[in-house]
Amino acid sequence: MFLKEEDIREESVIAIAKKIAVAARTAPKGKGVDNLEIAILTGDDIEKLAVAMCEIAEKEGRTSFARDAENCRKSQAVMLFATKNAPLGLNCSFCGFSKCEDKDSKIPCFFNANDLGIAIGSAVSVACDNRIDNRVMYTVGYTALKMNLLQGCSVILGLPLSVSGKSPFFDRK
Numbered sequence: 001m002f003l004k005e006e007d008i009r010e011e012s013v014i015a016i017a018k019k020i021a022v023a024a025r026t027a028p029k030g031k032g033v034d035n036l037e038i039a040i041l042t043g044d045d046i047e048k049l050a051v052a053m054c055e056i057a058e059k060e061g062r063t064s065f066a067r068d069a070e071n072c073r074k075s076q077a078v079m080l081f082a083t084k085n086a087p088l089g090l091n092c093s094f095c096g097f098s099k100c101e102d103k104d105s106k107i108p109c110f111f112n113a114n115d116l117g118i119a120i121g122s123a124v125s126v127a128c129d130n131r132i133d134n135r136v137m138y139t140v141g142y143t144a145l146k147m148n149l150l151q152g153c154s155v156i157l158g159l160p161l162s163v164s165g166k167s168p169f170f171d172r173k
Contacts, residue, residue, distance in 0.1 A: 009163050013076035014042060016130045017161055023126040024081055024119040030088050030111035036119055037082040037150045046078050053143045067172060068139040074168040075160035080144050081120055082153035083112040108154050120157055133162045135169035 021038045029035075041049060053069035056062060072078050087100035087109040094110035097103040120136055127134040140158020150156060162168055 010042070010076040013132060013161050013163055014040065016127070016132055017077045017079055019130070020079060020123045020126045020159075020161075023122040027115070027119040027122040029115045029118070031090070033086070033088055035084040035086045035112050035115065037080075037084070037153050038119075039080040039150060041078040041080065042076070046072055046075065049078060049140065049143060049147070052147055053139060056139075056143060056146065062139075065139045065143070068137050071135070071137070071162075071168050071172070072140065072158075072160050074164065075162040077161045078140060079123065079159040079161065080141070080150060080156055081116060081123065081159065082141070082144075082150045082156040083108070083116040084152050085109060085112060085154035087112075106154075113155055116155055116157065120159070123159060127159070127161060131163075133164070133167035133169055134159055 050069040053065045057066035137158045141156035144156045
């Protein structure tokens with residue numbers, strides 16, 4: 001058998017994306033409550049995401065969305081990490097309300113958002129340990145929310161994964 005790296009690149013990135021998903025899932029969570037949703041996009045699904053990002057860039061005048069869409073197109077996989085808005089009943093007041101039951105449902109629970117951040121940290125560390133270029137992107141998450149890719153989630157972050165001679169996420173304009 002004779003395999004060239006470029007022939008196994010996408011399959012290798014997807015295999016590592018699965019490990020990244022596991023790392024995010026097992027990251028510590030407030031009160032041990034898991035409100036995370038995790039997905040992996042490849043191929044045509046990345047292109048659909050990129051098209052939607054470019055539409056947002058054009059309609060809303062947000063050029064960073066078009067730039068990040070091109071970054072996604074240069075990626076072999078794009079991961080989505082999301083949290084449902086499910087207060088943990090700790091009445092911490094971090095959201096501005098003294099009791100969880102009084103909180104506006106559109107305002108994310110601090111602990112849900114914090115758990116998402118910890119999960120992203122675990123995810124990025126696995127990507128880095130495996131030498132996969134990556135960059136956390138709110139633009140990907142915003143677009144995924146608009147596309148309703150992960151139902152019931154209030155906050156989504158994207159993590160494009162790329163293997164190439166030079167990271168597409170470096171020296172961005």
